[in-house]
Amino acid sequence: MTWALDHIGDIMFRAGQHAWLAGLPLVLGLVIALPLGWLAARRPRLRAVLLTTTGLLYTIPSLALFILLPPLLGTKILDPVNVIVAMTVYTVALLTRTVADGLSSVDGSTRQAAIAMGYGSFARFRAVDLPLAVPVIAAGLRVAAVSNVSIVSVASLIGISQLGYFLTDGYARSFPTEVWVGIVACLLLALVFDLVIQVVSRFLTPWTRVVAA
Amino acid sequence: MIRFEGVTKRYADASGTDGGAGSVAVDDLTLEAPTGKITVLVGPSGCGKTTTLRMVNRMITPTSGTISINGRDTASLDVAELRRGIGYVIQHAGLFPHRTVLDNVATVPRLLGTDKRTARSRAMELIERVGLDPAMAKRYPAQLSGGQQQRVGVARALAADPPVMLMDEPFSAVDPVVREQLQNEFLRLQSDLGKTILFVTHDIDEAVKLGDQVAVLRVGGVLAQLDSPAKLLADPVDDFVAGFVGRDRGYRALSFAAAPELSLTDEPTVRLGAGADEVRAIGTPWVLCVGDAGEPLGWVRAAAVESEVTRSVLHRGGTVASTTGSLRALLDAALSSPSGRGVVADADGRLVGTIRAAEVIPAIEARRDAASSGAAAPSGAGTGATTSAADRPAEEATAR
Numbered sequence: 129m130t131w132a133l134d135h136i137g138d139i140m141f142r143a144g145q146h147a148w149l150a151g152l153p154l155v156l157g158l159v160i161a162l163p164l165g166w167l168a169a170r171r172p173r174l175r176a177v178l179l180t181t182t183g184l185l186y187t188i189p190s191l192a193l194f195i196l197l198p199p200l201l202g203t204k205i206l207d208p209v210n211v212i213v214a215m216t217v218y219t220v221a222l223l224t225r226t227v228a229d230g231l232s233s234v235d236g237s238t239r240q241a242a243i244a245m246g247y248g249s250f251a252r253f254r255a256v257d258l259p260l261a262v263p264v265i266a267a268g269l270r271v272a273a274v275s276n277v278s279i280v281s282v283a284s285l286i287g288i289s290q291l292g293y294f295l296t297d298g299y300a301r302s303f304p305t306e307v308w309v310g311i312v313a314c315l316l317l318a319l320v321f322d323l324v325i326q327v328v329s330r331f332l333t334p335w336t337r338v339v340a341a
Numbered sequence: 342m343i344r345f346e347g348v349t350k351r352y353a354d355a356s357g358t359d360g361g362a363g364s365v366a367v368d369d370l371t372l373e374a375p376t377g378k379i380t381v382l383v384g385p386s387g388c389g390k391t392t393t394l395r396m397v398n399r400m401i402t403p404t405s406g407t408i409s410i411n412g413r414d415t416a417s418l419d420v421a422e423l424r425r426g427i428g429y430v431i432q433h434a435g436l437f438p439h440r441t442v443l444d445n446v447a448t449v450p451r452l453l454g455t456d457k458r459t460a461r462s463r464a465m466e467l468i469e470r471v472g473l474d475p476a477m478a479k480r481y482p483a484q485l486s487g488g489q490q491q492r493v494g495v496a497r498a499l500a501a502d503p504p505v506m507l508m509d510e511p512f513s514a515v516d517p518v519v520r521e522q523l524q525n526e527f528l529r530l531q532s533d534l535g536k537t538i539l540f541v542t543h544d545i546d547e548a549v550k551l552g553d554q555v556a557v558l559r560v561g562g563v564l565a566q567l568d569s570p571a572k573l574l575a576d577p578v579d580d581f582v583a584g585f586v587g588r589d590r591g592y593r594a595l596s597f598a599a600a601p602e603l604s605l606t607d608e609p610t611v612r613l614g615a616g617a618d619e620v621r622a623i624g625t626p627w628v629l630c631v632g633d634a635g636e637p638l639g640w641v642r643a644a645a646v647e648s649e650v651t652r653s654v655l656h657r658g659g660t661v662a663s664t665t666g667s668l669r670a671l672l673d674a675a676l677s678s679p680s681g682r683g684v685v686a687d688a689d690g691r692l693v694g695t696i697r698a699a700e701v702i703p704a705i706e707a708r709r710d711a712a713s714s715g716a717a718a719p720s721g722a723g724t725g726a727t728t729s730a731a732d733r734p735a736e737e738a739t740a741r
């Protein structure tokens with residue numbers, strides 16, 4: 129405990145880095161997954177291809193990705209961009225299916241009514257399908273957020289600063305307290321992400337909380 | 342006017358084999374839905390009703406043939422524009438769960454570029470017009486009953502005041518009591534609005550009740566008969582239509598015959614609270630009880646009155662016919678009355694007199710004789726052939 133308090137500045141700093149490395153990819157991944165999921169929801173054949181491909185991306189070990197990306201991107205191994213890109217890949221892998229499922233979960237008669245009212249396909253996506261998919265997408269985002277926070281800590285193995293440092297450093301120094309601090313800080317950070325996503329989702333979906341007739 | 346000319350819809354075979362002709366959902370349909378009238382498409386499940394309806398707003402493209410609205414080929418119009426000019430109501434309403442009732446109703450005007458305030462105030466008017474409490478406007482669809490959702494669906498379809506409405510089994514998913522309310526209010530609304538309506542149902546009773554004309558389709562999407570409801574009941578073209586139209590056709594056809602002026606018998610009455618002696622003094626086994634405004638409440642069996650007439654001793658099986666109602670309601674009032682004397686009330690619901698079945702029958706026969714000797718085919722109530730479904734003889738005989 130005293131160790132944590134003594135190092136609070138360092139912990140907070142690395143937590144900020146960790147949040148950035150896990151959070152920015154969450155946003156980027158969502159932005160990429162939305163059009164991909166939309167395509168998948170519209171075209172049954174494309175759906176199979178897209179979901180299999182993105183699903184496979186998630187199986188690439190993170191350490192391998194951190195090491196493989198620099199030559200691909202022309203970046204240095206210590207460049208945090210590598211981590212951002214890798215985490216974005218994982219987020220896309222997780223969210224494409226979620227977005228596709230969310231968009232196709234819209235009730236058939238609601239969709240028919242929207243078409244019959246003269247909504248074009250993009251307008252329908254924006255005004256009907258997407259808002260109705262928010263609860264499903266938010267659930268997927270929560271999974272992706274936790275997954276990102278945990279995967280990012282691996283990046284300390286290639287020397288990129290974030291909370292994972294306490295795990296590797298504590299292990300190297302045989303100092304369990306530091307390892308515990310790293311674990312708890314990661315947990316708290318995941319919790320914060322989860323909370324933010326839930327709050328935003330609730331704000332966007334007032335209709336889901338009404339009492340049914 | 343919506344006009345189908347030789348419209349065929351063929352779906353590719355599910356197996357996807359080439360060369361197969363595919364299954365025909367609608368077969369060479371030629372049909373006119375006149376302006377300001379309700380045309381009902383009725384037929385067994387899978388006979389192509391929904392397909393027919395959806396070809397009008399081009400949610401489905403015909404394989405061949407043309408569909409025109411007021412002389413304009415729908416295929417030549419911009420599809421979004423076409424759809425925004427056509428109200429569409431479906432079975433489960435298909436409301437947007439994430440929008441309030443008010444914003445659901447305001448959808449099409451908003452799509453057409455009406456500003457939010459104007460669209461909402463128009464939506465509010467419509468919400469009241471379809472018989473919903475204005476307090477519902479702020480609710481979400483999940484907070485409404487099925488019947489209320491269906492009303493919102495109708496209001497939403499009417500919001501941009503489209504001249505044409507397509508309705509696909511809009512009242513099929515609600516319970517019978519609510520369905521009847523919705524049907525009656527739909528007719529009332531239509532008598533004000535005079536939309537050109539294509540209405541789909543599998544329920545022949547609904548078809549006959551709502552339609553100015555009824556098109557019966559058979560499986561394979563072939564038009565079997567297109568006629569007024571009265572003609573359909575009186576003169577089905579073949580066994581399929583006769584079977585589909587169902588039993589009691591003669592009796593049901595009387596719905597379209599306005600009750601003629603018949604001489605009614607004065608009926609002695611008692612009020613609630615009348616003593617047993619007063620009831621027995623009338624001298625008949627069944628005595629009619631009326632309320633303060635003279636409205637019939639029900640029959641009492643004189644022998645069953647112990648001290649005085651209370652609501653609990655009233656017999657409630659009898660129906661009440663209206664002088665402005667149909668021959669069917671008149672006959673039913675007589676048949677359902679425990680005394681054999683059918684109760685007849687005026688348009689305000691006050692007792693006018695009673696009539697026996699034996700006195701109604703001659704009126705029915707006279708009507709048939711007049712119809713078969715006249716040049717015209719048997720029609721509705723004399724001049725009633727051209728009346729719209731919305732101003733038919735009031736059919737509902739209130740149970741008392």
Ligand SMILES: Nc1ncnc2c1ncn2[C@@H]1O[C@H](COP(=O)(O)OP(=O)(O)O)[C@@H](O)[C@H]1O
Pocket residue numbers: 352353364365366384385386387388389390391392393
């Ligand atoms: N998308 C489709 N593909 C193939 N066949 C269809 C399709 N939609 C409808 N059908 C077939 O067309 C026929 C008419 O369907 P439909 O118009 O929905 O009938 P109804 O509304 O009268 O029940 C049915 O036999 C149905 O199976």
Ligand SMILES: [Mg+2]
Pocket residue numbers: 390391392
């Ligand atoms: Mg149908």
